[in-house]
Amino acid sequence: MIRTFISKSILVAFGFTLLLITNWFIFTMGAGLPGPMVSNSISLNYKTYFAEEKDLKHPDVIAIGSSMTLNNLHSEVVINNLKTESYLNYSAWGIRPSQILSLLKILMQKYTPSLVIIVTNIADYQRGGPVINESTFSDYLADKHSRLYNYLFAYTPRSFFLDSRRTHKLRKIKNSYESLAFDPFGGVSLKKKGFLINEKRWGGNSLKLMSPDSINYNSIKNIAELCKHHESQLVLIQSPFREGFLLGQDSVDLKTFNQHIEMISKIAEDFQIPFINATNSIWQDSLFVDASHFSKLGAQKFSEYIFRELHVSYPKLFQNGKSWVADSL
């Protein structure tokens, strides 16, 4: 009797598994698995998957941050200027400096980049952002847990199915904010053509609504310490807003913004970090897809600007015509 019970149970379970696989196939059209669940951000999870697939043992350069780093840093410009293809853009939507710190603490255990680039704007310094499961992330990166283990134990079947479908969809689109169509280095260039400009996002939030949190400024200081400890050169970039957005802000709003810039400049000065403030220049509306995200062309021009400024202001970074020297400042 017990054998009948077991064989019937297996039969029912097998039938159900078949049903699930069929469902999964229909849901995702058989293409695509989500990233390991290391956070509640599908973008960061998939970036972790991407980095693993790319299998860079020791990338020389890591760019990390929010969509400001993800979308506004043009990968080709970066590798051409740094003369290295050992580059990984580990950015994900909504990542704040406090989360960059958490990620870097773990990433630095695995990777030993000589250069870390962080591109932010004032909105990144607000409270919030994705929740990172640091122990899961750490275990995953240290190869303590396989991806299959993560799929089995970190996901519920429902979240696995939904994330599979969403990841698959976002990997294919290039004209949306939520694109996960990474270039070979992990960056995403937003295609202006066919981009559905969101009126609200084009207008952007008023600067006075963006209240930076001290925890994020402190995190930048801690990141600077961390990079110094690992002998990595940190570079901070302030990403600009489109021209029309800044013109629409009143003096009170701009005061908050200027205070923010002063704060970052002060940290950069104290910790001797190269800091490029791109808001010193004017950036035409045509280069953007909203108030702060560059289009592909905009990202290219912005990235070229960054390296021009770095060459002028921090020439020692690019000694001997070969990339840069970590301790040369």
Next chain:
Amino acid sequence: MLFNSIEFAIFLPLVFVLYWFVFNRDRKAQNAMLLLASYVFYGWWDWRFLSLIVFSSLVDYLVGIGLSKTDHTQKRKLLLLISILVNLGFLGFFKYFNFFAENFAQAFTLLGNTFRVGSLNIILPVGISFYTFQTLSYSIDVYKRKLEPTKDMVAFFAFVSFFPQLVAGPIERATNLLPQFYKDRDFEYHKAVDGMRQILWGLFKKIVIADNCAEYANLIFNNSSDYSGSTLLLGAIYFTFQIYGDFSGYSDIAIGTSRLFGFNLMQNFAFPYFSRDIAEFWRRWHISLSTWFRDYLYIPLGGSKGGTWMKVRNTFIIFVVSGFWHGANWTFVVWGLLNAIYFLPLLLLKQNRNNLSAVAEGRVLPSIKELISMATTFLLTVFAWIFFRAESISHAFKYISGIFSWSLFTIPRNIIGHSGAYILIIVVVFVLFEWVGREQQFGLQKLGLTWNPCIRVMIYYGIILLIIFGGGNQEQFIYFQF
């Protein structure tokens, strides 16, 4: 380890195969294997607290041996006292220390004195209230000579820590469960299939009903000042189904799992929301706890044999103690008191044993009178659950005053979106299933047994799909905290 986790989905088949195929020749080996599995199950949460179970089991085992060797009344009383002090001592320390310390300090402050008591950062061991009561039942029954003390240490330790019901019941009586460890167990196909159906139904109750209702109940209770009276009432109803789905779901999984191993546990819930009065509700809700208090507290206090005053006193005592058993918070005490107040008129009018059989027995639909009685009892319990769920007494009163306002007569807003409507539909379908199965042990027990097997399997698949895709965010079982 949670029943609704992937770990348990691996653990259960593994233990099942080892139990029936590797250790099946020797009952003692099976018991030892169950004991080990139970400790792994419990230790998965926090292995350090295994020492508490082992110590508690050892004390009661030795007390049992001691009781078997003496007829001296004073010595027997002393042994029982040791068992009670050790078990309730652990419970009191881990569960109630901070509560008493804080209230003691507050009472002194009210009297004009300053008295500072530092609270301890105590972790409440999962299931301590359950296994403590279970092991106490053994000592008391042996003391009262209702049960022969066991000399089989492994069987006794396995009885105390039996994994299906270790952390949230049913609280088994030693007279029922312990003898099952002495007998050889044969695999019974129909019992195992029935167990599987009960597990499936329990998972449905927990994941689809309770976890979905929890999302809305939490939202409304946590932001109660923002919502209208009608929404607050809906929030209380969501919680009413959350706690039922959560706790009775756990019991169903526990009972079903036990059946896979050839054990029979007592029924813990018998469709309580179809009760026609509050006395019937308490005969159908958390039966293992209610009967525990009846047997080991109410009857020793004199039960209903004394005069009216004694009956009233004893009733209030068991309801208040029952409330306090649930947690170290005044909200639970008020919840218990409120139920005692509901119960009192029935007791005084000797109407408390009117409804002993299932409602509308042998009929499809209830009569109008039965329907009104059920609706009234249901609303009374909904009202009482507000105290159970609220953060504090003042929160409960604010919540209730929010309900009894003109906004009670408005349509609940900001809550009934697509998913809110989905949950209400699921709850209605669930209530219908429960109604159809109300004369059985659980809602799904007999449903579709005579139908074509293919249709039956499709129903199972439908339920599993709902569990996987229609469940809420995974929530801890509520009763784990008790």
